Amino acid sequence: MRGRLLVAAVAAVALSGISAPQALAGASVSGQDEMFLMQAHQGNLAEISAGHDAQKNAMSACVKHVGAVLVRDHTKLDADVKMLADKLNMTLPTSPSAEQKKELAAVQAKAGSPAYDAAWLTTQDAAHRKTLALIDQEIKAGKNPEAVAAARTARPVVAMHLDMVRGGTCHAAKDAGMVRAGTGGHLAAADDSSATAGIAGVIGGGLLAAGGAAWLLHARRRPAHKG
Template sequence: MRTRLISLAALVVAVSAISAAPSVAATVSDQDAMFVKSAHQGNLAEIAAGQDAQKHATTKCVKTVGAVLVRDHGKLDADLKMLADKLNVMLPASPTEEQRRELAAVQAKAGTSEYDAAWLKTQDAAHTKTLSMIDHELKAGKNAEVMAAARAARPVVAMHLDMVRGGTCHAGKDARMVRAGSGGHLAAADGALATAELVSMAGGGLLAAGGAAWFWRTRRRSAEHR
């Protein structure tokens, strides 16, 4: 009987330890890692393009859209870098060579009316490509946190695309869904993940508490029958 009680006590301790242990992130697949890296480079490219538009665009509309890109992609990238660090994904230090060439081609028209048209056309193509990349991650991704980041970024990128679609400027499409420092959609995604973790911890805690109660009831009954 004593051996049985010791075994039950060990079980309760083991269950408690499991419930208290932090959740371990799922393995990051090649697809997930590639998405994180590409999304980071896309954010860097959009921030650079937005800053350039604020300096060289000739219309207020394009300058405004440029500011929106800096605001939103800055926030998205800050969260993405934290996720990459958590998942041990090494991020590139700069946009791709193609992205740098595209910006240079637009910059060559700085100070002219052609700049605005070229900038809008380039951003239309860039955000269309990014949206396709996000949709692919949502279909082929494996890591829940990476997919949550992609899901959170999608409406932001779609909003940006609406602002430059067809090479026409629509600054009024800014729904201000992501504000620097507020967390925006990513905050909602993080909240959902945090809620899931709390539920998991609570479930583990209840299991441990139930095991402890069962252990003490069994011990009490054994004592009464002696």
């Protein structure tokens, strides 16, 4: 009897340690999540291209610096998006959208003149406002915990970029210089929300099951009290 109790207790611990990770790994991916990852990837590609172009064609050092920041940050953010898309077996677009390409071409047509800098800043102001709206929609309506976490990670970065180009005026001093993204930044963000809850559930469930098993064994071993 004691042996059967021990086997049951061990099984309870094993099951409690498996259930939560499986629930997280099996989280569904909605159409909203897929749209976010695809558009975020295209946005990152567009910002990287625009950043490189500003470094090459901008007249002011400020715009050149902002361009470098976009390349730096969106490269890191896109590493997260691509890693998550691969994990979810999603195929991402290979280039910016046709509209994004057209917008950059319009700015490039002004290269070599001060009009380039003004056009570049105005275009980036509008682009980052759209990206923030995309991010906020994912945070509000996304179903996949990691996709939502990726959006939360990206938001302060994109908001900082918007501050750097807000109103079509260059503000290089807004560069915070640190980005919580790249090499799984969205996973780090998830640690503060659903992932932490899942891990806590695993640990808590395991401890409860182990405690229950120990109590059962102790009860079986304890001699009956004689009154």
